[in-house]
Amino acid sequence: MTSDAVHQKLARIRAGEKPRVLDLFAGCGGLSLGFKAAGFAIRAALELDPDAARSHGLNFHPDDARHSRSRDIIATHPEDLVAELDLGPVDDAFDVIVGGPPCQAFARVGRPKLREIDSHPQAFRHDPRARLYQEYLRYVAAFQPLVVLMENVPDVLNHGGQNIAEEICEVLEAKGYVCGYTLLNASYYGVPQMRERMFLIGYRREVAASVSFPSPSHWMTLPAGYDGSRAVALKVLNGLFGAAHDYIEPPASGPDLPSAITAEQAIGDLPPIYARKQLASGILKRGARRMDQPIPYDNRRKVSEYARQMRSWPGFEAPVEGLRDHVIRYLPRDYELFARLNPGDQYPEAHRHAMAMLAERISELREQGKRVREGSSEYERLKDSIVPPYDASKFPNKWRKMWRDQPARTLMAHLGKDSYSHIHYDSEQARTISVREAARLQSFPDGFVFSGTMNPAFRQIGNAVPPLLARALASEIFKTLKGAKAKEEHVGSRTPATV
Template sequence: MDVRPILQKIQRLRGGGRAPRVLDLFAGCGGFSLGFKRAGYDVVAAVEFDANAAQSHGNNFHPGEWQHAVPRDITCTPPSKLAEELRLGDVSLAVDVLIGGPPCQAFARVGRSKLREIAEHPEAFRHDSRARLYIEYLRYVEAFAPLAVVMENVPDMLNHGGHNLAEEIAEVLEAKGYVCSYSLFNAAFYGVPQMRERMLLIAVHREVASDVMLPKPTHWIELPQGYVGSRAVALKLLASKTALGGRHHYVEAPLPASDLEKAVTTRDAISDLPPINALTLLKEGVLKRGRKAFDVAIPYSGTTQSGYVHTMRRWPGYEGKAAVYDHVIRYLPRDYRIFAGLKPGDQYPEAHKYAVKLFEEQLAALKSKGAEVAEGTVEWHSLRASIVPPYDAGKFPNKWRKMEADQPARTLLAHLGKDGYSHIHHDSSQARPISVREAARLQSFPDGFSFAGTMNPAFRQIGNAVPPLLAWRVASTLRQQITAAVADVDAYPIKSRTAT
C-alpha cells in the first residue's frame, strides 16, 4: 500500500482543529458512527444495504441530505462511485478511519490461504459468494488507505467453521502495512446496560503507531457463567498453536477492577420511561393489533434520573425532548398474563408451566359454573391455545426471559424484530416485552436518536447495532494514538518518503 496518502492525512490533521473523518461500512442505523462522532470524529459517509437502517443513518448524521440516506449494496458500489455520489473528493485522501464489519457468514469456510489470495488477486474470486463481502471490505481499505480500521463482529468469528477469521483478517491487514490486535469485549464493562459480548479488531497503520491501544473498562460486573462458557468456546482455536501457525494477533482485553463503578442495570437504564401497563390497556381497548408508528408523544414519568438516564437524555447533539415518540410495544394479548406471573430470570420452561396453570385454573372456574369442558374436545383445544403457547418447553428453553432489574440486560439480538420474548420487562405490573425506546436505552442509544420505519424494523436496527457507548470508548482510545502520530509528524517529512 502506498504510504503517501497516509502521510498526507497525518499532515492534514496536524493543520489544527480538524476532526478525523470516518467511513462506516455495513453501518446499520449508526451505533458505531454515533460513538465515533461523540469522540470527535466527522462521520462523512456510510454504506448500508437495508433501506430503513440507511434512512436512520442519513437522518441522524446528515439530516436533509437525501444522498446519505440511500441504501447501497457494497458489491455494486465501488469506492470511486461512493466518493462521487457523496462528493468526497480524492478517494485515497477522503477518509481517515474505516469502521464496520461484514456479516460473519461472508467468511465461512474460505480459509487462510484463499483469503490471502483474495487480498492479492480480488478479481479471481469475484463470484465466490462466501468471500464477496470480504473482498469488498478489503477493496475499501485498499482504496481509502485509512489511518486505522476497526471491525466489530460476534465472538464466534474466532471459531467459525474451524477458522479463526479474525486472525486471518489480521494477517491480510498486516500485509497492507497495519499493526493489528483483536480481542473480546463485554459492553457492560464500558457503561452499557447490557452484557453484550463482541469481537473487536483494531488495526493502525505503522506510520501512526507501532502497537494498538485497547480501551480500559469503566464499570465492573461478574458475568454469568453462560457468558464465560461462550467466551471459552470462541477462544478454543487460540489454544491450538498448530491451528494458528504458532502465532496470533489476539490480546487479552483489560479486565475491570472490582473497585470500578458497578455496571449499569436495567433499572438504571429505563426506570424514568413512562409505564405501559399492558393488561390494563388491553382491557380498555387501547392496545390493538396493527402498525405501530412513532407519532404519539408520551411524557416522561418524572421519576428520579440515574446518571445513565442523564447521559441518554443529554447526549450532545441528540438530546431528548419533553416526551418520547417510539415507546411502543408488541400486541401479544395471549401472553401478558403469563408475563405478569413470571419471576425475574424465568425463561420459557417456567413460562410454559405457569401458562398451563392458568389454563387449569380456567377449566376449574368453568367447571364451578357448570360449564365443564371435556379434555380433547374442540372447545378444550381452543381454550388451551388461547392461554398456553404452542412451543415445546424442552426445545425452546431460551426463547423467553424475564429481565432482572438489578442486572444489565442480556444480549439484544436482531430477533427482537420478530417477537420480543427474550426481553420481558422486569416490572410485573406492566406485564409486557420491552418497548422500542427501552431497547434503544439498553443498547445505549440516546433519546434524541431516531429510527426510521415502524416498530419491527426499529427493533431489528437496534439489535444489530454496535452499542454507541462501547464505540465511544474504542474511538476515544484510538484518537489518542492518532493525536500522538499527528504530534510526531515532523519525524516523518512527506518529501523524504516514497511509496512502498
C-alpha cells in the same frame, strides 16, 4: 499508501481537524454515533437495508438526502461513492474505516483463499461466500485509511475451525497495518447489556507500533453462559491453529470499578405502559404502531445518571414534546403470563406457569358447573388462548424475563420478529420491551431517530454496536492518532509503498 500521504493525513489531524470516518455495513449508526461523540467526523456510510440507511442519514446528515440512500457495497465503487457525495479525491476522502462484514462471508474460506481473494479481485466469482470480505478490503485499498476498526460476533475466532480475526490481521498486515483483536463485553463500558463482541483494530505502521483497547469503566460478574461462550470462542487460541499472534487479552475489569448499569437504571424512568390495562380499555389494539407519536416523560419517576445521559446526549437530546417510538407489541394472550414470571424465567418456566393458569381456568369453569374434558375441542380452544404453542424442550431460550438489578442479556436482530427475549422486569407492566427501551438498553440516546415501523426499528437496534462501547473504542483510537509521530523515512522493506 505512501508515507507522505500518511503524514499529510496525520498532520491535518494534529492541526485540529476531526478525523474523517467511513462506516461500512453501517446499520442505523451505532459505531458512527460513538465515533461522533469522541470527536470524529462521520463523512459517509454504506448500508444496504433501506430503513437502516435512512436512519443513518437522518441522524448524521439530516439536511442531505443523498446520505439516506441505501447502497450495496458490491455494486458501489469507491470512486462512485466519493463522486456522488462530493468528497474529493478517493485516497484523501477518509482517515478511518469502521464496520464489519457479516460473518457468513467468511464461512469455510481458509487462509490461502483469503489471500487469493485479496490478491485477485475477481476471485469472489469462484467463492461468493467471501465476496463481502473482498469488498471490504477493496474499500480499504481505495481509501487508504490510517485506521481500520472491525466488529463481529465472538464466533469468528472459531468459525468452522477457523480464526477469522487472525486471518484478517494477516491480510491487513501485508498492506502495512499493525493489528490486534480482542473480545469486549459492553457491560464493562457503561452499557446496560451483557453483549460480547470481537473488535479488531489496525493502524498504519506510521501511526502506531502496537494496538491497545480501552480500559473498562464498570464491573460485574458475568453469568456462566457468557464465560462459557468466551471459552468456546477462545478455544482456537489454545492450539487449534498454533499461536494467535494478534490476539490481545481484554483490558482487566474489577470490583473496584462502579457496578454495571442495570436494566432499571436504564429504562426505569421511562413512562410506564400497563399492557393489561391498555388492552382492557381498548387503547392497545392490533395493527401498526405510531412511531412518531410523542409520549411525555413521567416526572414522578426516578432518573438515574445513565438516564440523564441518554436524555442529554449532545446533538441527540430528548425531544421537548416527549419520547418517540415508545411502543410495544400486541400480545394479548401473554400479558397475564408475563405478570406471573419471575426474573430470569425462560420458556420452560413460562410454559409451566401457562399450564398452571390453564388448570386454574378449568377449575373455575367446573365451579361454575361447566366440565371441560382434556382433549375436547373446547379444551384445545381454551389451551390455545392461554398456553404458547412452542415445545418447552426445544425453545428453552426463546423467552426471558429481565432482572431489574442486572444489565439486560444480549439484544439480537430477531427483536425485529419478536421481543420475548426481553420481557419487562416490572410485573405490573407485564409486557415485552418497547422500541425506545431497546434503544436505551443498547445505549442509544432518546433523540436518536429510527426510520421505519416497529419491526425494522427493533432489528436496527439489535444489529447495532452499542454507541457507548463504540465511543470508548473511538476515544482510544483518537488518543493514538493525536499522539502519533509521523516517521521521517519510509517504513522498511516489509511495508509496501502503496496499498
